[in-house]
Amino acid sequence: MKIAVCVKHAVDEAELKTDPSGRPVLAGAVSRMSAFDKNAVEEGLRLRAAHQGEVVVFTVGPADSKKTMKEALAMGADRGVLVVADTAAIDTMRTAGLLAAAIRRAGPFDLVLCSEGSSDTYSGQVPPMLGELLGAAFVGYARKFEVSGQLVRVERSLEDSVERVEAPLPLVASVVSEINEPRYPTLIQIMQAGKKPLEELSGDQLLPHGEYREASVVSMSVQQSARKRVLIEGSPDEAAAKLLDALTKEGVLAK
Amino acid sequence: MSPAVWAYSENEGVSNEVASAAVEVAEGASAEAVVVEIGALREGARSPGAKLLLKGPASPQVSPEVAAEALARAAKQAAPMAILIGATRNGREAASRLAAKLSVGCLSDGSKLGTDGSTLTAERNVFAGKVVAKLSCPLPAVATVKVGHYARADAAPGETREVDVGPIQPLVRVVGREKKAAGAVDLRSAKVIVSAGRGVKKKEDLPLLEELAKDMHGALGCSRPLSSDLGWLPEEYHIGLTGVTVRPDLYLAVGISGQLQHIAGIKDSKIVAAINTDKDAPIFQASDYGVVGDLYQLVPALRKALAARR
Ligand SMILES: Cc1cc2nc3c(=O)[nH]c(=O)nc-3n(C[C@H](O)[C@H](O)[C@H](O)COP(=O)(O)OP(=O)(O)OC[C@H]3O[C@@H](n4cnc5c(N)ncnc54)[C@H](O)[C@@H]3O)c2cc1C
Ligand SMILES: Nc1ncnc2c1ncn2[C@@H]1O[C@H](COP(=O)(O)O)[C@@H](O)[C@H]1O
Numbered sequence: 006m007k008i009a010v011c012v013k014h015a016v017d018e019a020e021l022k023t024d025p026s027g028r029p030v031l032a033g034a035v036s037r038m039s040a041f042d043k044n045a046v047e048e049g050l051r052l053r054a055a056h057q058g059e060v061v062v063f064t065v066g067p068a069d070s071k072k073t074m075k076e077a078l079a080m081g082a083d084r085g086v087l088v089v090a091d092t093a094a095i096d097t098m099r100t101a102g103l104l105a106a107a108i109r110r111a112g113p114f115d116l117v118l119c120s121e122g123s124s125d126t127y128s129g130q131v132p133p134m135l136g137e138l139l140g141a142a143f144v145g146y147a148r149k150f151e152v153s154g155q156l157v158r159v160e161r162s163l164e165d166s167v168e169r170v171e172a173p174l175p176l177v178a179s180v181v182s183e184i185n186e187p188r189y190p191t192l193i194q195i196m197q198a199g200k201k202p203l204e205e206l207s208g209d210q211l212l213p214h215g216e217y218r219e220a221s222v223v224s225m226s227v228q229q230s231a232r233k234r235v236l237i238e239g240s241p242d243e244a245a246a247k248l249l250d251a252l253t254k255e256g257v258l259a260k
Numbered sequence: 261m262s263p264a265v266w267a268y269s270e271n272e273g274v275s276n277e278v279a280s281a282a283v284e285v286a287e288g289a290s291a292e293a294v295v296v297e298i299g300a301l302r303e304g305a306r307s308p309g310a311k312l313l314l315k316g317p318a319s320p321q322v323s324p325e326v327a328a329e330a331l332a333r334a335a336k337q338a339a340p341m342a343i344l345i346g347a348t349r350n351g352r353e354a355a356s357r358l359a360a361k362l363s364v365g366c367l368s369d370g371s372k373l374g375t376d377g378s379t380l381t382a383e384r385n386v387f388a389g390k391v392v393a394k395l396s397c398p399l400p401a402v403a404t405v406k407v408g409h410y411a412r413a414d415a416a417p418g419e420t421r422e423v424d425v426g427p428i429q430p431l432v433r434v435v436g437r438e439k440k441a442a443g444a445v446d447l448r449s450a451k452v453i454v455s456a457g458r459g460v461k462k463k464e465d466l467p468l469l470e471e472l473a474k475d476m477h478g479a480l481g482c483s484r485p486l487s488s489d490l491g492w493l494p495e496e497y498h499i500g501l502t503g504v505t506v507r508p509d510l511y512l513a514v515g516i517s518g519q520l521q522h523i524a525g526i527k528d529s530k531i532v533a534a535i536n537t538d539k540d541a542p543i544f545q546a547s548d549y550g551v552v553g554d555l556y557q558l559v560p561a562l563r564k565a566l567a568a569r570r
Contacts, residue, residue: 016387018387018388018390018520019520021387021390021391029387029390029391096365096366096397097356097366097368098359098360098363098364098365098366101360121349121502122502124388125386125387125388126368126386126387127369127386127388127501127502128352128368128369129349129352129353129356129368130352130355130356130359130366130368130404131356132356133324133352133353133356133357133360134356134357134359134360134366136357137328137356137357137360137361138360141431142431142432143325143353143357143431143432144432145324145349145350145352145353146349158435162495163349163350163495164348164349164495164496165439165494165495165496166437166438166439167437167438168434168436168437169434169435169436169437170323170432170433170434170435171432171433171435172431172432172433173431181488182488182489183488183489183491216363217363217364217365218364218365218397218398219365219397219398220365220366220367220395220396220397220398220401221395221396221397222393222394222395222396223381223393223394223395223396224393224394225386225391225392225393225394226391226392227390227391228385228389228390228391228392228527230523230527230545230546232532232545232546232547232548233547233548233549234544234545234547234548234550235548235549235550236539236544236550236551236552237549237550237551238552241553241554241557241558241560241561242561242564242565244551244553244558244561245551245558245561245562245564245565246565248533248549248551248562249562249565249566249569251549252510252531252533252549255510255530255531255548256509257451257452257509257510257530257531258452258476258510259451259452259476259477259478259509
């Protein structure tokens, strides 16, 4: 089974800095593998163990993304393809377009795995777009796969229900974090990852701009929280009484 | 380009919210807001805007794959300026597929949607809610609409038109669906929410918080790990970036550390209060009232004090 896994080198929101005018500083921002993409890599590795084959990781991002790719390779992926592009400046359609072009070029693949959403922008748009662009079946929010021959049975985790679907291969799917527990690479695996093949492509050469009119970010500003931050102290009974007094005064305790 | 803004959601309540968004966007461009229904009209859908029924699929319970194809076929004929879809899990898929089919840009999780006649604009939270981004996309465009942001309107349904999009053969076959929850919670309309985090040691302790929620005439919610990782509560209870966005009068976070992804879902609460053993927990920075202490002592103390005041 040939498995492609899409991993994003995502800005770490916790370490994101703000400039004096309240804008986030994206140039050189600390980035790492998007949290749930580890679950996608893990699932690829588990399916490879069960069905043989190969796991290839794909990333669209700046040259710095190699860090994230090496992490996926250390987890156990066989090789990687990095499409160099400024992720902050392109929209979801272009990201999906670049991934589709790179996957076609290195393919064909039976299964393309993504996660439900990237930890920095969490749009959940790239995976279904990728399904359409590759002309493959698509299943989102998968929490369980069962591959038998050319048919995949998938459990989807929706807001209020679990849906069971059947899809043919080739399939593009996005996984939720509850699907598995991602492994930690060992030191030896981390060292060996550097020797695994990692191909680098130019996004601009892979796919020309201008096929459609791209969405863009006009401006960004950091949100300020304006909470009162009153700390209440005392024994549990005292603290409980003080808290209820405060909430009553605010008029937020339902009668 | 005919001046119309389409609204669609597979979820009836969300469809009404998206209709409100479409009315707002349409006003900015002297366009018409049109609520799209697929397969059959849903009973009692009292949302503003004219209705467009896409016939072909047999029932309104369509998968996002079928919805996207039906919308794409109809849009290729009618050329609406924008198509807005509710940002539920299935809605995100339908919108993304639709944008790819039509080769147009797609905004995500938009609030404050608007247009100047040549672009669609929106605001959205990024970086786990730390940052607000203003987005723009040339028309025609697709966008998903943040769930819970637009008010649900109660309007007499407008005129209904029909168009036959023909039969659709999906690649993905739905073979079953089970409700996750017994008894649905409506966190979106709750006035008081008591929310449980990993500070709760075991599933058997949840009734403690549930009772407190009841005493306060509120609903129980939780952080993501309790539903997604531990499975103690259904997914629809989890609040935050990947869960429900809530706006109660009182949000009481119990044993929740207050990571950005959780805070993203409670920003519009009137008052946030928190109970946590760790005085440095980030939740206290995002709270109006914080109590440093053990929930196993404080929750019973709160229940006792509430009972004494009745
Ligand atoms: C892409 C992405 C999306 C995410 N989306 C969401 C989301 O939508 N919603 C969400 O909630 N999370 C989300 N998360 C997870 C989020 O980052 C945090 O991991 C999560 O919110 C932590 O949950 P918690 O506060 O319950 O647990 P913890 O972080 O483990 O905190 C437990 C807290 O309980 C306190 N505590 C322990 N014992 C007691 C006691 N006896 N009494 C009182 N306090 C006690 C501790 O001091 C601690 O602060 C997301 C993560 C990612 C990467
Ligand atoms: N730049 C990227 N490179 C590789 N994969 C990506 C990229 N952006 C998104 N993806 C994949 O698509 C998923 C959803 O991302 P998003 O649509 O941005 O929420 C991610 O978890 C990845 O699996």
